[in-house]
Amino acid sequence: MSWPLAIGELHGIFRLLYGLLKDTGLPQPWLDTVTYIVLSVVVFGLLSVIALFLVWWERKIAGHIQQRFGPMRNGWHGWYQTIMDGLKLLQKEDVIISTRDKVVFFWAPVMCFVAAFLAYVVIPFGDGLIVADLNIGILYIMAVTTFTVISLLMAGWGSNNKYALLGGMRSAAQVVSYEVPMVASVLAIVVFVGSLSMVDIVKSQSGLVFNWFIFRFPFGPIAFITYIIAGTAEANRTPFDIPEAEQELVAGYNVEYSGMKFAMFFLAEFINMFTISAVAVTLFLGGWNGPFLPSWIWFVIKVLAIVLLLMLFRWTYPRLRVDQLMEFAWKFLVPVTFANLILAAWMKYAGWYW
Amino acid sequence: MGGLRTEEFIVNMGPQHPSTHGVCRLMLTMDGEKVVKIEPFIGYLHRAIEKICENRTYAQCVPIIDRFEYVTSMSCNQVFSLAAEKLAGIEVPERAEYLRVIMLELNRIASHLIFYGVTAMDLGALTPFLYGLREREMIIDLFEMTCGQRLTYNYIRIGGVSRDIPKEFVPQCRKAIETIRDKLNDYEGLLNENPIWLVRNKGVGYLAPDVAIAYGVSGPSLRASGVKYDLRRDDPYSIYDRFDFDVAVRYNGDCYDRYLVRLDEIKQSIRIVDQALDGLPEGPIRAKVSPNFKPPAGEVYSRIENSRGEMGAYILSDGSKKPFRVKLRGGSYNQLEVVPVIGVGGLIADLVAIFASLDVIMPEVDR
Amino acid sequence: MTGDELKDYVARQFEGRMTLLDTGRFDPMYEVKVPDLLEVAKALRDDENLKFDFFCNLGGVDTGERFEAVYSIASTINKLRLDFKVMLPRDGAEIESVQEIWPGANWYEREIWELFGINVKNHGNLKRFLLPDDWDQGHPLRKDWDAPDFIRMPEL
Numbered sequence: 001m002s003w004p005l006a007i008g009e010l011h012g013i014f015r016l017l018y019g020l021l022k023d024t025g026l027p028q029p030w031l032d033t034v035t036y037i038v039l040s041v042v043v044f045g046l047l048s049v050i051a052l053f054l055v056w057w058e059r060k061i062a063g064h065i066q067q068r069f070g071p072m073r074n075g076w077h078g079w080y081q082t083i084m085d086g087l088k089l090l091q092k093e094d095v096i097i098s099t100r101d102k103v104v105f106f107w108a109p110v111m112c113f114v115a116a117f118l119a120y121v122v123i124p125f126g127d128g129l130i131v132a133d134l135n136i137g138i139l140y141i142m143a144v145t146t147f148t149v150i151s152l153l154m155a156g157w158g159s160n161n162k163y164a165l166l167g168g169m170r171s172a173a174q175v176v177s178y179e180v181p182m183v184a185s186v187l188a189i190v191v192f193v194g195s196l197s198m199v200d201i202v203k204s205q206s207g208l209v210f211n212w213f214i215f216r217f218p219f220g221p222i223a224f225i226t227y228i229i230a231g232t233a234e235a236n237r238t239p240f241d242i243p244e245a246e247q248e249l250v251a252g253y254n255v256e257y258s259g260m261k262f263a264m265f266f267l268a269e270f271i272n273m274f275t276i277s278a279v280a281v282t283l284f285l286g287g288w289n290g291p292f293l294p295s296w297i298w299f300v301i302k303v304l305a306i307v308l309l310l311m312l313f314r315w316t317y318p319r320l321r322v323d324q325l326m327e328f329a330w331k332f333l334v335p336v337t338f339a340n341l342i343l344a345a346w347m348k349y350a351g352w353y354w
Numbered sequence: 355m356g357g358l359r360t361e362e363f364i365v366n367m368g369p370q371h372p373s374t375h376g377v378c379r380l381m382l383t384m385d386g387e388k389v390v391k392i393e394p395f396i397g398y399l400h401r402a403i404e405k406i407c408e409n410r411t412y413a414q415c416v417p418i419i420d421r422f423e424y425v426t427s428m429s430c431n432q433v434f435s436l437a438a439e440k441l442a443g444i445e446v447p448e449r450a451e452y453l454r455v456i457m458l459e460l461n462r463i464a465s466h467l468i469f470y471g472v473t474a475m476d477l478g479a480l481t482p483f484l485y486g487l488r489e490r491e492m493i494i495d496l497f498e499m500t501c502g503q504r505l506t507y508n509y510i511r512i513g514g515v516s517r518d519i520p521k522e523f524v525p526q527c528r529k530a531i532e533t534i535r536d537k538l539n540d541y542e543g544l545l546n547e548n549p550i551w552l553v554r555n556k557g558v559g560y561l562a563p564d565v566a567i568a569y570g571v572s573g574p575s576l577r578a579s580g581v582k583y584d585l586r587r588d589d590p591y592s593i594y595d596r597f598d599f600d601v602a603v604r605y606n607g608d609c610y611d612r613y614l615v616r617l618d619e620i621k622q623s624i625r626i627v628d629q630a631l632d633g634l635p636e637g638p639i640r641a642k643v644s645p646n647f648k649p650p651a652g653e654v655y656s657r658i659e660n661s662r663g664e665m666g667a668y669i670l671s672d673g674s675k676k677p678f679r680v681k682l683r684g685g686s687y688n689q690l691e692v693v694p695v696i697g698v699g700g701l702i703a704d705l706v707a708i709f710a711s712l713d714v715i716m717p718e719v720d721r
Numbered sequence: 722m723t724g725d726e727l728k729d730y731v732a733r734q735f736e737g738r739m740t741l742l743d744t745g746r747f748d749p750m751y752e753v754k755v756p757d758l759l760e761v762a763k764a765l766r767d768d769e770n771l772k773f774d775f776f777c778n779l780g781g782v783d784t785g786e787r788f789e790a791v792y793s794i795a796s797t798i799n800k801l802r803l804d805f806k807v808m809l810p811r812d813g814a815e816i817e818s819v820q821e822i823w824p825g826a827n828w829y830e831r832e833i834w835e836l837f838g839i840n841v842k843n844h845g846n847l848k849r850f851l852l853p854d855d856w857d858q859g860h861p862l863r864k865d866w867d868a869p870d871f872i873r874m875p876e877l
Contacts, residue, residue: 066484162365238478239550242703318550319478321703322387397851405862440747567797570776570825583775583797652747655778655793655804668780668791681780681791691828720851 039131043120047271052082054270057304058311065315092259097160105158108151109257109264115147116271122198123278126288126296130199137198138190141279142183145234148272149175152253155265159256168253170242170322175234177329182230184337185223188344189213189283192353202287212286216353219344224284226337228309231276233329236269238314242322277306362390367702369398375472375709376716378690387701392694399720407680412438412512412647415677419667420506422682423718425468428454428461429660431510433667434680436591437656438512441649441671449637450514451593456527456630457497457509458592458658459623463534464493465661466616466623469713470541473613476710477554482544489537492530499523512647514640524631531624538620546614555610559696559708562607569695570688573663575712578615579607585659596633597626609711616713619661648675662686662713684718722770724749727801730770735761739805751805755816758807762822765794765803772798776823781833782806783864788814788839794823814839836862 021034056071056079063070071078097105122137124130134140149172156168190196192213193204205211213220233240257265281287281302290298320328347353368379377398383391403422407415419434420427432454439446446454471486494504500519501509509516545551561571563579576583584601586594602618604611651673657666663685670679689712697705722730728749731739738761739751753761765773777793788809795802807816818841820827830841831850838860841847849856859866 062480066481067488068484162363241478315481316544317479317548318474318545318554320550321554321701323701324553397849397853400851402861443746567774568776568824570823572775581797588797588800589795589802650745652744653750653791653804654747655791655802657777657802664777666778666793668778668793670782670791678784679780679782681778683778687828688825691825 036132040121043131044117046125047117047120047274050274051267051270052086054274054307055082055085055267057307058270061308061311062315065312086263089259089263094261095256095258097256101158101160103158104154105160105256108154108158109261109268111154112148112151112268113264115144115151116268116275118144118147119275123275124198124202124282124287124299126294126299129288129296133197133199135195135197137196138186138201138279138283139196141275142179142186145272145275146175146179148268155257156253159253161256164253164255167255171236171253174236174240174242174322174325174329177326178230178233178240178333181226181329181333181337182234184334184341185227185230186279186283188219188223188337188341191341191345192216192219192348194348198282198287202282202289205286206289209286212284212289214284219340219347220284222336222340223344224280226333226340227280227284228306230329230333230337231280232310232313233325235272235276235310237273237310239317239319240325241314241319242325273307273310274303277303277310280306365702367705369395375714378714378716378719380693380705382702382705384702389698389700389702389705392697392705394690394693396690396716396719399716401721403721404680404682407677409676411675412649412677413645415680416511417506417508419680419682420508421717422721423660423662423665423684423686423715424506425715426461426465426661427506427508428457428510429658429665430682431507432458432592433656433658433660433665434669435510435512436658437654437667437669438647438649440654440656441652441669442512442643442647444513444641444643446514446592446641447638448635450639450641452630452634453515453519453639454510454592455594455597456627456634457500457507457515459626459630460493460496460527462661463531463620463623463627464490466620467493467534469616469661470613473710473713474545476706477551479545479551482541485537485541489534492533496523496527496530499526511640511643513643514638516640518639524634527627527631531627534620535624538617542617552610554703554707555613555711556606556608558609558700558704559711560607561692561696565695566607566692569692571663571685571692572688573660573685574602574615574619575612575663575689577602578604578611580605585657585664589657591656591658597629599623599625609707612711612713616661646675648673657683660685662715662718663689665718682721684715684721686712686714686716686718690714690719722799722801727803731803734768735764748802748804751803753805753807755807755809759817759819759822761805762792762819766822770799771801772796773801773803774798774823776825776829777802779826779829779833781837781839781862783811783837783862785864787811788837790816790833790839792819809839815842816840817842818844820844836860838863 018035021031026034059081060070060077071081074081074084119141121131122134122140152168152171152175156165189201193201195201205213209215214224281299285302288295288299362383362385365382365384366379367382369377379395379398381393381395382389401421403418406418410418416431416434419430422430467486467490471483474482497507498504500523501507501517561575561579563581566576566579567581572583580603582601582603587601599622602615602622604615649671651671653668653670655666655668657664664683665685666683668681669677672678693709693712697708728741731751732741738757739753742750742752744750765771773794773796775795775797777795780791782789782791788811789806790809791804791806793802793804809816816839818830820830830844831847833839834841834847835850835852858869
């Protein structure tokens with residue numbers, strides 16, 4: 001079987017542990033199961049840290065854009081502010097509203113959280129640092145990120161509240177509409193590479209910087225831009241954050257949630273944002289390719305750059321009205337991305353690339 | 355699509371709502387996403403200012419009238435003092451008039467900066483709020499230097515102003531308005547040509563000029579519909595006829611124009627403050643007003659141009675030292691009256707944009 | 722049109738319907754009788770030389786013996802301003818609504834009904850406005866209104 005972890009500095013420990021595990025004489029299926037469980041737990045832990053870091057970072061970035069400092073008290077420049085906020089949310093009363101559909105109300109945040117995490121099975125954090133290199137990598141990610149639609153609808157419905165229902169339906173409509181341009185942008189790259197596997201896509205961008213798909217004119221930059229726009233809408237961030245528009249429907253679909261359930265929605269949003277950025281880096285910015293530094297450091301730098309871009313969008317632009325948002329998706333992005341897809345396919349077929 | 359039964363439902367917006375600019379409750383009757391009827395419910399901020407003033411002497415009324423519209427409380431003081439001075443026939447000294455104009459125009463700039471921040475925030479751009487308030491801090495520092503207060507100033511008294519400005523005021527004031535003039539370019543660059551801002555504001559909430567006048571809408575909201583009516587020009591009070599400024603007018607009457615008119619007004623106010631600082635004479639700052647201020651019996655209605663429109667004070671005096679009746683009129687009252695007329699037919703998101711662009715402040719409505 | 726010209730013009734056009742009260746050096750104040758209110762208001766708005774289209778203020782006054790409703794109007798075209806008042810008895814005070822002429826007067830009339838008890842005919846929407854919806858403790862701006870020691874809080 002192929003090593004789930006291969007080259008890299010971290011692998012030493014895991015190789016040792018794997019060796020130890022093998023020595024205990026477990027049969028092969030059990031060995032694989034334990035291996036994958038351990039890897040998933042590692043990724044889960046990593047993601048929790050990433051989520052906490054992103055929340056802190058967003059607040060600092062927001063602060064500095066707005067000419068103020070952001071959190072400063074809890075630790076050096078407020079680094080453990082998020083941990084404190086998490087502890088506070090744990091202590092909050094879990095308000096159980098009187099609703100007929102208690103099951104739906106309970107499972108909505110769980111689904112959102114799970115759907116957000118599931119995508120990280122195939123994200124390559126570095127050269128060989130991927131939990132499972134599925135040969136349907138990017139298709140799997142697109143499929144799994146769609147689960148969040150169900151959880152939004154469940155949250156809206158189970159809250160027994162007009163506002164939440166409106167917010168949930170708007171959110172679902174928005175996410176579903178922006179799936180189409182997102183998938184079409186991704187397809188332009190996949191058509192070019194010829195494989196759905198994430199590792200293959202990154203490997204085809206190795207070498208010079210100009211191999212990165214963002215530099216393959218003309219379809220590369222167009223696909224990148226449309227992907228970022230569609231991704232911002234998928235992650236429900238401004239300028240597409242109508243579902244959470246505080247000023248209009250007072251927090252939309254998660255208005256009835258408090259305490260840890262609310263924290264789950266909140267963290268899931270940041271994890272989604274990280275997913276979108278990670279996929280953008282893998283597809284367009286060369287994944288973990290880069291000179292001198294270890295591959296995972298390059299990955300982290302690039303992903304944080306895209307996350308910074310998304311954060312800058314949020315704190316600069318006003319938000320679009322819901323019908324303008326849908327109009328933009330259907331009347332502008334869909335034709336552009338389809339034309340781009342045809343262009344990419346044509347260029348690959350005719351061999352007009354280096 | 356016959357046979358599909360649709361129902362109108364009622365959504366309650368407020369009183370606690372992040373974008374109703376104070377406590378105002380709007381009952382919206384909606385047909386799907388469109389607003390069919392709007393019914394405002396007010397009175398959440400009613401403090402019975404008029405009744406209280408009937409039991410206070412004129413000097414004691416001034417700080418209470420401050421709270422009538424606390425965002426531009428210099429204007430509230432001014433309108434009341436104007437009315438009382440008309441009643442008693444007091445002539446305000448020159449230096450006091452110049453100081454009054456400087457303070458009024460600085461307050462107008464501060465109020466429009468708040469408008470800029472809050473309107474952007476209501477539409478989702480969260481950063482301009484911080485920028486607007488950062489500039490307003492400079493103006494508030496000037497006010498604090500002069501009268502000790504940041505929000506409700508109690509500075510413009512009957513007969514003049516209460517204190518003279520310290521000597522750091524003039525250089526700091528010039529520096530402040532220079533900075534604001536520069537930063538205005540940033541503000542315009544951030545939002546004016548932004549496609550999202552345009553698509554949210556252009557063509558939204560059209561207010562026809564005859565509808566506006568019929569409902570008594572005044573101030574920048576009226577001037578954005580093409581009616582060039584500014585009380586500083588058309589019914590001059592104080593010494594506004596000595597200053598050279600333009601009346602900012604736009605002709606489309608939608609939310610975008612109301613936003614642009616207020617940014618233009620900031621520029622014009624900066625001009626007036628510059629001229630006033632140049633021409634500031636020496637002299638007394640307050641006319642001799644006896645502590646037992648008893649204006650003769652009579653009634654007077656005085657009005658000024660506030661940043662929200664026409665602000666008026668009607669005082670009926672019966673010769674005693676307490677006013678017999680004080681009726682205050684604020685510009686936001688009429689602008690809230692016109693919201694049910696222009697807000698229908700759009701989505702809630704448009705209603706938020708319209709409400710923000712009309713610059714309604716609830717204390718003026720509720721008194 | 723200056724102030725004196727306005728006085729002469731009004732004296733000519735509205736003879737008998739608007740009587741000038743003696744106000745000394747203050748702005749002129751006219752009195753309009755209750756039955757004439759609507760037609761005077763219409764004439765003020767429609768008259769070619771006056772065109773009073775802007776409604777400034779409507780305030781109620783309780784002078785102890787009677788009620789008064791004081792109107793202030795302005796013209797955005799001719800840059801004029803005019804005040805007039807209507808004298809009303811304390812019991813059964815009633816005036817016509819001028820909201821067809823100046824729609825902005827709608828809320829002002831609602832307010833004087835609520836705070837003074839002056840009934841406004843043909844208004845269509847005389848509901849509680851500034852006070853809580855279930856207020857039943859009188860009309861506060863009257864001079865003989867005694868503020869109770871405890872105000873009952875509205876039902877939530």
